[in-house]
Amino acid sequence: MQKTFLGPQLRRLRQERGETQGAMAKALGISPSYVNLLENNERSVSVAVLLRLFETYGVDWRSIEKDDSAAILSDLRAALQDPLFTDRRPDLTQLRAAMVHAPDLVSAFLRLHRAQGAAMDRLSALTDSESLPSPEAAVHLAFRRHRNHFPALEEAAERFWTPPPRDEVYTALKTRLREMHGVTTRLARVEEMPATLRSYDEARREIQLSEALDHPNRAFQLVHMCALLGHRDLLDSLTSGVAGAAVQARLRVELANYFAAAVLMPYAAFLAEARATKYDFDHLATRFGVSFEQACHRATTLQREGAQGVPFFFLRIDKGGNVTKRFNATEFPLAEYGGACPRLDVHTSFRTPGRIVPQYVEMPDGSRFFTFSRTVDRPTWARHAQDNRLAVAMGCASEHAGAVGYAEALSLSAPVTQIGINCRICPRQGCDQRAHQAMIQTEPVDAHRRGATRFDV
Template sequence: MSKVFMGVRLQRLREERKLTQAALAKMLDISPSYLNQIERNQRPLTVSILLRVGAVLGVDPQIFSEHDSAGLVADLRDAFSELPDADTSLAELKTLVENMPGVARAVVQLQSRYRMAAERAAALESQFDDGNRGISVAPPSIDEEVRDYLNQRQNYIDELDQAAELIVDASAAALQQRLAERHGVTVLASHQSGPSLERRRYDAVQKLLWLPDTISESQRAFQMAAQLGLLELPGVIESLVQAASFSSDATRDGARLALSNYFAGAVRLPYRRFLQAAEACAYDIELLAGQFGVGFEAVCHRLSTMQRPGFAGLPVFFVRVDRAGNISKRQSAAAFHFSRAGGTCPLWVVYEAFSLPGQVLRQVARMPDGSTHLWIARQVSSGPAGFMAPGKSFAIALGCDISQAHRMVYAKGLDLANPDVATPIGNGCKVCERNDCPQRAFPSILRQKAAISRLT
């Protein structure tokens, strides 16, 4: 275990509980001078002290984990890269994140709001310049805020996961019966077609749940389980939403939907049984999909949530992209991050999946900071719900750190120890420092800033 220097986090916890250094030192059975040195980052937090802090202050010792650091450091680099005169080193950003994550997140949030305001101003300017033909201005991103909340919790919500495991029969018929018997809800089929297809519609007054007649049995079960979550755990979901301090009512609504969908995934793929099956087949996604009667994407999504304390699965990253490169899902149970500002990398195997539908592709990829990962990718599609209705096609990518890759069946036959096997990829051209990339589309903002600094 690496040494943990996060004294400011400990100091903040102490001050929130209105404890003096002497009082907390006595509770931890250490000297006040020792605690003072820890809070000033002159001594590391040892494992034994971390455990005592958790017990004494009633907090999860994982709040001192560096899990979220990589993503937050990358977000800060993005934020400062857009300031022409900002002079910050990677070491300074890491120190800020490790000691004052709240301040770091506030900086990222401020930069995000500034960028959104700048984009709105540019859109309004264009509206006047082109004869007032009308340009729609995109609303703030709800998904990003909800996604950040889930990633901060390592995509694991214990309150919902434990409750979901109590539902023994997760078949569509059993869930429909549970809705009827416990909540008086009748499930009806609705005929929908076209791009405006809704997954479910609930009438709380008449207690009617409408599900499209075009979705599969597995999708029906998922939607019923999600509605069950809202009906059986409203207090739990609401307390989670309120504790997260989201910025708007729309984001809170999005969080409720995300949490109900999380519950549905946990019902369909119960934690212990699913994790044991995953370990037994070396995380063979297609085998797991067949065993549990769900799709490829559902298995990948669930694998990114298997981080129960004391009984964790393989820490993975899960991404879903479309052909245009838009990332519609991004969850990480490990320290991996793709830039928000720089886009994604065309050398990443996820884009190759569109050319080879139905095949599981593999890639050992190395980031500019030297971190290396094993990625797998496959295209998934859903057919049209009516004549001439457009279908949907995505590429699903699942990855893990190279040190954990041997646990996956997809590592068979790969020389994981050979650095020449890895494909160099990046966070996206605008924030990637590689100068020898054959696929570079834009000059690097970071390299431009470095060049300007040398000239001045």
């Protein structure tokens, strides 16, 4: 049984009620010294104490047990890669201590750093926007807070249906929408829906799907609509704590996508097949009737307590290097702003369409990851829209590489590529792929020397 540590949550619970450690100890029937050990995460919380917390304070222990420390630690380490902290960067022990003893300070620091990053990006773009994260960045943060896993959506997906034979899924979904929601489905010609893949006409109770969608994506879009129409209350509850209509709408779409993936790729079956095939995503896509990208995305959500898959991060870029989607169940510090590091082979995968490109990488703090990349094709409407291609990268900490078949193409002694988060904050000054000078780098260039780039001082 996994040990449960609730130090910061327990301290916050006590302080909100204005109690001393002695008062809480008396209320729970334990010693003050034990309360102190619990608050400092030096002891795990027993089931008996969790039950007394519920009885005494009326707090559901499952709500305070939620542990997002891994995501917070990853975000903290990423923020501290900023060149501003080069000379006095706290070590891992100090960061963990800060999370235990000053969680509110850590939270405030991360909010301030994100606001600073957003402000710098907006200043660079010469806009007058407020220093708030974009809806995409806010959604990424919301998923990180849940460790990229939503038990309520998983449970709803498991109750959705008894999966029909795979070749009958699309028909079964159309029947379900018609019988349960009074909604019909129509396949529309491309010229009827220019630059649109799915449209819902609420007045006519009709879903229109573009003929440009392939079969797996037609099924995915119908399950997405089942989530929007049949699980409004659940989606409302998951988006209620998010500020801003734009962010709520974006989050609602991503949660409906999560539900669709959970329905088409049931948790237990998908995890078992992934482990059996060492995460062969072409095989997984074929077995579950989904796309390669959808199978990759689903793998990042396998974080159920007691039945966890390899913790992956997921990154999707376009041919210009812009990050168009990102999800993270690892400590890999994905950039919140700007593009991905140009030394990641996800960029070079465009040279070999459809082929897996494996790579070992090392972050500036010494942490190592195994990554693999591949291009994916988007729906094509017409002749002039050919080569509408993106690339996806998946990665995990190097210690998990043995569970991933794609790593077999590389030996443990394979070269390791040194990368950063992105050029804006990367401390690798001599990198031959640097696109612009890092923030806070104030040393002037040497006019008598030409380094690897024009930014090399």
